[in-house]
Amino acid sequence: MSADRENSGNEAEVRGGKSAVATSPGRLVELYGKMVLVRAFEDACQRAFRQGKIGGYLHVYTGQEAVATGFLEAFRKGDRVITGYRDHAHALLLGCDPGEVMAELFGKRTGLVKGKGGSMHLFDVERGFMGGYGIVGGHIPLGVGIAYALRYEGTDGICQLYLGDGAINNGAFHEAANLAGLWGRDGMCPCFFIVENNQYGMGTSVERATAMTDLAAKFNSYAIGNEKVDGMDLEAVIECAERVAEQVRETGRPYAVEAVTYRIAPHGAADFFEKYRTKEEVEKWRARDPIGILEKKLLERDALDEEKIEEIKDEARQRVSEAVKYADESEEPPMEELYTDVYAGEDEYMGTR
């Protein structure tokens, strides 16, 4: 997928002036394909989880696809991305091989991180992906440090830092946002905060968890510019992403966007009972499914037809079933891996068992 990105052809269109230009129909169709792939991947994950092939926790991205897809359109080589545990989409959209991602979830040696991280800890430094993290809010200071380092090295890279509406109530967020605001004054913090407000932290809604529910406005306290975007509307997200990324890149100052979205799937694959929200509510948001919205738009503009849609969906399902097959057929990590990667350097492991 990284090859796709290089050939995407939309750079010329967008880079012309300061203001973002609408994404071409061809590119939107490609992005539609990516969102469909993410959805198919997550559906397959849930099936595999129920089959017992995926262990531990599994948090899927269903319903939020337009957020990462749109913001990562602004990703340029040299940028970095960091997020929480709901990280499959970010990895796939950055170009990680679906087979390797699935193999990681299956705990195989061919996994993205050799079977040592699982669903919550996908990582691909070469592609700029600085990882998924399992402690709510814990990765936020890291992202701010990563942004500082990018400037310190003298590059024009930026760090896209994704966090949930739940993470925003954690102390680490407030400490990190303050640092970002401070360091940004000297142009030393090109950190692009992306709050994925999917309305819930596990089973607790924003209203029940957050005293002041305007999440974008929280950044005002830290002198960080901010806005909201409809996270279900891919085009709106892309417009926002391109404009903000450029500004952050230019100024070295942080900026925050609250993407209003919805997690259609349960919080985790093991949560079968949803006492905290009604079927009606989920149905209401389903009607705003970002894939459905985009599909409708593209049909209206004649950029897609039913046949093409089926083709795209088939292709996604095909790629995902190959990924599952690859993961299934891969071996488990060798026992030696238990003790590697604890320490960098010759003394790879120096503890006792």
Add this chain to the structure above:
Amino acid sequence: MAETKTYREALREAMVHEMDRDESVVLLGEDIGVYGGTHLITDGLYDQYGPKRVIDTPISENGFTGAAIGMAMMGMRPIVEMMTWNFSFLAADQIIQNAAKVRYFSGGQVKVPLVIRGPNGGGVQLSAQHTHSLESFYGHFPGLKVVAPVTPNDAKGMMLTAIRDDNPVIFLEAGALYGTRGEVEDGDNAVPFGKARVAREGSDVTLIAYGRQVNLCLRAADTLEEEDGVSAEVIDLRSLRPFDEDAIVESVKKTHRAVAVQEQWRWFGVASEVAAIIQDKAFDYLDAPVERVSGAEVPAPYARNLELAAFPSERAVANAARRVLYMEEK
């Protein structure tokens, strides 16, 4: 060449040495810059290196420690000052959950070349919330290296090694000894981790310690020599992860008796580990059970007399040595 310098100067010298050599080395911490550092370790460095390399942080340990981890993952070499290690509890999530583990859960894709340094332990009447010895707390976590130099020469040499290390290093300074002097080698005197130091040679009993308790053991050894004609060997562990098991085992094979000393509480402490290693690897050489001398199991009191009673004393160490020599009843 060697000159006598304070522990504090030795630390600063090491940081200056590395900052001059390597642009990726930066400092972060509360009041380390304009103010000059609460303990004056970083005094003058702000003027020398500027605000982008000597970064004054707000009082937010979790935030700036996490940011430093992010920097380290990008190839920078940050040195974080904990104003005292007591405050690191606020940053424990970052240190334990991220610094120690990210290399592993990324399948080896990142390194975290980070030093976190600051004064450890007590002894200056700071009472309960400002007196902690964190060696076994951090020593518990694979992925971290934990060192505790006590001489100025080691302070410099081990700091050089810490900064060059590609792993997160918990650098526990002998806070109560910042002003103490000792010979410090000029230039690059890097001291490798995982090698204990024989601080005093002896043949009758081995006293094993680290940090400021080493000095206590040296004084106890003098007392034992003068009062009882006992020859005590003193081992300064210097580095707790990695840990020099061989040095302890070698010494015990020679002396057949051992006392492990720690400022921290006895339960689950380093001294327990030392005792276990000895019984594991030198059981047949032992002539007496290993003794542990530890801090009293109470939060640190303020009053001078109580505080003194809460920490191991020279007398307690000497008496423990006498017990393992069967010169005194248990």
